[in-house]
Amino acid sequence: MAPTTRRRALTTLGAALAGSVAIPAYAQAGERGHHPRPRPLVRAHAHNDYEHPRPLYDALDHRFNSVEADIYLVDGQLLVAHDPVDLDPTRTLESLYLDPLAARVRAQHGSVYRGFHRTPFQLLIDIKTEGASTYAELHRHLRPYRRLFTTYAYGKVRRSAITAVVSGDRAARAPMEAQKVRHAFYDGRLSDLGTAAPASLIPLISDNWTLNFGWQGTGPMPAAERDKLRGIVSAAHARGQRVRFWATPDLPGAQRDAVWGELLAAGVDHLNTDDLAGLEAFLDAHAR
Structure with missing residues (x-):
């Protein structure tokens, strides 16, 4: 349209x-x-x-x-x-x-x-x-x-x-x-992670995937980047905060599924998409 x-x-x-x-x-x-x-x-x-x-x-x-x-x-x-x-x-x-x-x-x-x-x-x-x-x-x-x-x-x-x-x-x-x-x-950024700002002000940490990770779903995720992602999630969850990334791959295909899979495995709280049906199907498949 x-x-x-x-x-x-x-x-x-x-x-x-x-x-x-x-x-x-x-x-x-x-x-x-x-x-x-x-x-x-x-x-x-x-x-x-x-x-x-x-x-x-x-x-x-x-x-x-x-x-x-x-x-x-x-x-x-x-x-x-x-x-x-x-x-x-x-x-x-x-x-x-x-x-x-x-x-x-x-x-x-x-x-x-x-x-x-x-x-x-x-x-x-x-x-x-x-x-x-x-x-x-x-x-x-x-x-x-x-x-x-x-x-x-x-x-x-x-x-x-x-x-x-x-x-x-x-x-x-x-x-x-x-x-x-x-x-x-308030929606925080990675720069707010670990600061004195409490989850009662900043319950959500959001940031741009492409500014923090080079991997876009082609081939295995580099171990250093996987460790970085899981460290971010662990640090946020320890303070009662949730994690979201925008600008993740969003075209249907293996690259998007690979990134979404790593986000799920790391415990990222919100998967960001414009494709409602695509993410619904992906999450339902992984729940099974």
């Missing part, structure tokens, strides 16, 4: 999102036949989720437990888009994500995936405009939904159905650190 056509199709979603949230087909079958519901894929992260034909819904239908939304602050609204040319006033953070997630939680009795309260759904919010001012507006927009979101309050973390993690422009960090109460957390 051409970008202009895709954007036009996406703008029709606003009315649908305002109503009830459709339960995926696999969940409906489980309800009718009382068969076990397939578990959410807790390691599956939808990169640039909003570029799919049905933002959020496509990821949920493929059982993803993490999605990414890029936001721009425009006249007090948080608009979701990858580039400024794609900005559309109907495509807000509320219409594409906050309202449908709230409806999903209400429909499924307190969890995006009913029965899996121990694994909050992750909403990764990538700030594309100036970080401090955009985060201040994001905090204001999250407050009406605060019971849905994992919250940091006066030194303690209260887990809920959804955890928001703020990425993108790094100027958001200082105002977040200063808050006594916040409804979002």
Whole structure:
């Protein structure tokens, strides 16, 4: 689909999102036949989720437990888009994500995936405009939904159905650190690993695969790079932090599968992809 056509199709979603949230087909079958519901894929992260034909819904239908939304602050609204040319006033953070997630939680009795309260759904919010001012507006927009979101309050973390993690422009960090109460957390980088910043601020460590590893899935992974990867994961997990890499190979084939296999073996928490069906099939095959 051409970008202009895709954007036009996406703008029709606003009315649908305002109503009830459709339960995926696999969940409906489980309800009718009382068969076990397939578990959410807790390691599956939808990169640039909003570029799919049905933002959020496509990821949920493929059982993803993490999605990414890029936001721009425009006249007090948080608009979701990858580039400024794609900005559309109907495509807000509320219409594409906050309202449908709230409806999903209400429909499924307190969890995006009913029965899996121990694994909050992750909403990764990538700030594309100036970080401090955009985060201040994001905090204001999250407050009406605060019971849905994992919250940091006066030194303690209260887990809920959804955890928001703020990425993108790094100027958001200082105002977040200063808050006594916040409804979002900060996406760290490898440079934050092992610093004094606690998991109550930085629960997620993300970085660019290509800037840290030369191996792209051809042939065996070099032993030194495998050791480095596993060391990163071990260090993060010891501090209660999760690990994600972006810019991993994402074209179907042996190279992508090899990289995904090494990420799984190392214990990386989120596998990043634009190919929802491809990662779903890969994770299901490995679970078997």
